[in-house]
Amino acid sequence: MHHIGIVSARKRYGDVVAAIVDCLGGIVEEEGGDEELDIQGSWIRVGSGTRLEVFAPRGRIESPITRYLARTGGGLHHVSFETTEIGACKALAVAGGAAVIGESADHDGWAEHFLDPAQTGGALLHWMQAVDQRAGESGNQ
Known part of the structure; x- marks a missing residue:
């Protein structure tokens, strides 16, 4: 977290x-x-x-x-979770049926996405990864 x-x-x-x-x-x-x-x-x-x-x-x-x-x-x-694999986190969430309600490739130095709180009991869950950590990733958004 x-x-x-x-x-x-x-x-x-x-x-x-x-x-x-x-x-x-x-x-x-x-x-x-x-x-x-x-x-x-x-x-x-x-x-x-x-x-x-x-x-x-x-x-x-x-x-x-x-x-x-x-x-x-x-x-x-x-609630925000930091990851080094944001593309994989998003793919897992979407494969599980989650709706991504907002995302950015670079919001103040962070790639991020949010899951629809209507699907998570009212909790807005947020994944973030430092943009400089994404340089080595291929294909992840």
Whole structure:
């Protein structure tokens, strides 16, 4: 597992980050944003290796994140798995009947795909592979 993603409303973002840091003894490792998704975010390490990604929409565009927030009010958004064989992971999921609802060959340095949460009990599952690790792969998307 690479990380767990948590969506927050923009006005609560700082409070959510502070609560995770204070209540779980977390350490903010990185802060920044994603222009494509129009979000601000923090990467927080808790415990001996668990990473949480807390993010909030900046509110300049409508996106899957703003729609999720409007529908749910925020909270647990996705669980991400890192792999060195993203093509094989996708092929296995599709062969098993999964619907891929989003994918990118390079989103901020990561190849990725998401499985439809309607098929996984409401969980948005995300596979990711560093783009620089894909150079040796042949035929994997």
